[in-house]
Amino acid sequence: MEEMKEEAGQRHRAESIRINRLGQIDSAIIRALEAAGINFICSVTCALLSGVIDGISKRKSITHVPVTREEEGVGICAGAFLGGAKPALFMQNSGLGNSINALLSLTKLYHIDLLLVIGYRGRRGEEQIHAQIPMGTATTKLLTIIGAKYKIITRARDIDSIKSAIKPGKGIRAVLLTPTVWEKV
Amino acid sequence: MRRIDVVREIAASYYGTKGLVVANIGYSSRELYAISDRPNSFYMLGSMGLASSIGLGLALVSRDYQIVALDGDGSVLMNLGTLASIANFAPDNYHLVIIDNHAHGSTGNQSSLTAMKTNLLKIAAGAGVRSTVRVKSRTQLTRLLRDQSLPTVLIADCTPYNADVAPVPLSPIQIKNRFMKSVQRE
Numbered sequence: 001m002e003e004m005k006e007e008a009g010q011r012h013r014a015e016s017i018r019i020n021r022l023g024q025i026d027s028a029i030i031r032a033l034e035a036a037g038i039n040f041i042c043s044v045t046c047a048l049l050s051g052v053i054d055g056i057s058k059r060k061s062i063t064h065v066p067v068t069r070e071e072e073g074v075g076i077c078a079g080a081f082l083g084g085a086k087p088a089l090f091m092q093n094s095g096l097g098n099s100i101n102a103l104l105s106l107t108k109l110y111h112i113d114l115l116l117v118i119g120y121r122g123r124r125g126e127e128q129i130h131a132q133i134p135m136g137t138a139t140t141k142l143l144t145i146i147g148a149k150y151k152i153i154t155r156a157r158d159i160d161s162i163k164s165a166i167k168p169g170k171g172i173r174a175v176l177l178t179p180t181v182w183e184k185v
Numbered sequence: 186m187r188r189i190d191v192v193r194e195i196a197a198s199y200y201g202t203k204g205l206v207v208a209n210i211g212y213s214s215r216e217l218y219a220i221s222d223r224p225n226s227f228y229m230l231g232s233m234g235l236a237s238s239i240g241l242g243l244a245l246v247s248r249d250y251q252i253v254a255l256d257g258d259g260s261v262l263m264n265l266g267t268l269a270s271i272a273n274f275a276p277d278n279y280h281l282v283i284i285d286n287h288a289h290g291s292t293g294n295q296s297s298l299t300a301m302k303t304n305l306l307k308i309a310a311g312a313g314v315r316s317t318v319r320v321k322s323r324t325q326l327t328r329l330l331r332d333q334s335l336p337t338v339l340i341a342d343c344t345p346y347n348a349d350v351a352p353v354p355l356s357p358i359q360i361k362n363r364f365m366k367s368v369q370r371e
Contacts, residue, residue: 042242068266072266075236076242076245076270079239079241079242080245080246081242082365085246101231111357
């Protein structure tokens with residue numbers, strides 16, 4: 001009986017530490033975005049980014065709009081930029097497909113700055129869910145075609161490099177965060 | 186009532202120093218440009234469906250301004266989620282004017298679904314937008330603009346008609362730069 005209690009206690013402690021570390025990763029991402037001056041975020045839900053999105057919705061320094069679809073977010077972020085804000089759009093990489101026309105005929109056409117923060121699923125050899133693979137394979141090629149510079153972040157220790165992904169006047173930039181950012185803690 | 190009548194009324198009422206207008210791609214932009222071109226108009230040249238969204242982002246960060254998004258029924262039907270976002274997040278300075286001519290005017294006046302069973306006012310109300318009004322004549326619109334400020338969503342019933350006006354001759358960068366300057370100047 002005592003042994004079982006002890007074991008449960010250890011499991012509980014291990015889980016707490018894990019959650020705390022995950023929270024630290026989410027916080028580090030938010031700090032990097034704030035350091036880069038991002039003050040307006042639209043998001044479409046994503047399992048990888050859920051902790052970051054939760055954290056952002058509690059930040060007073062950032063206006064957060066959870067949107068219904070990525071393309072809508074491209075429009076709202078463009079409006080915020082016109083009003084003087086520094087916007088970012090959170091999405092899973094599947095959402096990139098939903099936003100291509102808007103990214104080209106609005107964001108790129110008018111030379112609007114936008115940071116895409118993308119939960120990057122479906123990389124060949126890593127993904128367990130087959131449905132993620134077609135879009136996962138196309139993601140970086142699509143970014144290249146639309147002329148968006150991107151950075152792939154696979155480790156928590158590289159989170160700070162988000163800051164250097166953002167450069168005013170440089171149009172569309174993307175940061176792709178793989179599941180391993182949260183796994184290798 | 187035609188689209189250009191609505192555009193004329195909105196331009197007359199909301200073009201003061203504290204008004205910013207986002208005009209939909211096609212004849213909404215063309216007619217607005219022809220009636221009265223101002224730096225505080227953002228003319229869309231692409232991204233059909235996003236006038237209401239661009240206006241929403243602008244309204245959230247530019248609270249000192251009254252924002253009017255001039256949109257059409259066909260464009261709103263492309264981006265119906267916008268009505269849910271507007272219901273939940275639009276500030277008081279945001280006004281979506283839907284010119285409902287029951288047609289895709291800029292592509293040749295093909296019927297849209299509002300010519301059939303679809304009612305955008307009910308969809309907006311169902312999405313949770315509290316302040317919605319439909320006007321059916323120019324007299325009603327003039328009276329509304331004289332007596333009160335625009336609701337969150339105004340639907341202006343129109344007949345399909347495109348004025349004989351040229352495309353907006355400005356480049357996208359010109360449109361953006363002068364618009365952003367006019368926002369910052371205040």
